[in-house]
Amino acid sequence: MLLDYVEEIKLRNSWSICSCITQCSNGELLLKRTFISFKTTVDGFLKGCRPLIGVDGCFLKGPYKGVLLVALGLDGNNGYFPIAYAIVQQENKSNWLYFFKALRKCFENNDMSKFTFITARHKVKLNYSNLCLSDFLLFFFTLTVFNKYRHYIL
Numbered sequence: 325m326l327l328d329y330v331e332e333i334k335l336r337n338s339w340s341i342c343s344c345i346t347q348c349s350n351g352e353l354l355l356k357r358t359f360i361s362f363k364t365t366v367d368g369f370l371k372g373c374r375p376l377i378g379v380d381g382c383f384l385k386g387p388y389k390g391v392l393l394v395a396l397g398l399d400g401n402n403g404y405f406p407i408a409y410a411i412v413q414q415e416n417k418s419n420w421l422y423f424f425k426a427l428r429k430c431f432e433n434n435d436m437s438k439f440t441f442i443t444a445r446h447k448v449k450l451n452y453s454n455l456c457l458s459d460f461l462l463f464f465f466t467l468t469v470f471n472k473y474r475h476y477i478l
Contacts (some may be wrong), residue, residue: 326355326411339363341408341429345422355390357419359426361408366430373397373405379423379443381415391415393423 330344344358374397381393391412397405408427412419431439 326358327353330358330360333360333362337362337364341426343426355411355413357410357412357422359408359410359423361395361427361430365405365407369397369405369407370434373399375439377407377439377441379441384411391419393419395423395427 327344327346330342333340333342340360340362342358342360345356346353347356348354376398378396378398379394380396381391384390384392391414393410393412393415395407395409397407399405408423408430410419410423410426412422
């Protein structure tokens with residue numbers, strides 16, 4: 325069903341970035357990772373949001389397990405503005421690499437040196453050269469530091 329959704333996005337929103345990687349296990353097709361970012365949300369972020377992108381992940385509970393990775397911006401009213409999301413099997417370096425490479429494609433025609441990335445995660449250390457993000461201005465804050473300086477950012 326998710327594969328059909330991704331194919332429909334590609335058909336109806338040709339400028340959007342989406343991919344779905346599956347694997348076959350015991351004759352069953354299983355989701356390994358998927359990434360979705362609509363062109364309109366990226367355009368909306370570039371035109372109306374602050375140059376700040378928060379990235380985080382959370383566990384999915386219920387019948388479908390996995391991890392949801394998200395990239396969010398802040399709009400003029402301090403509201404969250406979704407940029408992209410990915411569903412992966414687990415939170416690890418390989419899946420974060422996949423997420424950041426796909427996110428980079430969303431902004432490939434833009435000057436990313438003005439953007440700052442913030443996350444509450446510090447357990448996944450990323451090698452910037454492997455991510456093809458050398459032109460990104462990346463800052464990874466712990467949750468404590470972010471909360472301490474929140475009033476300066478928001």
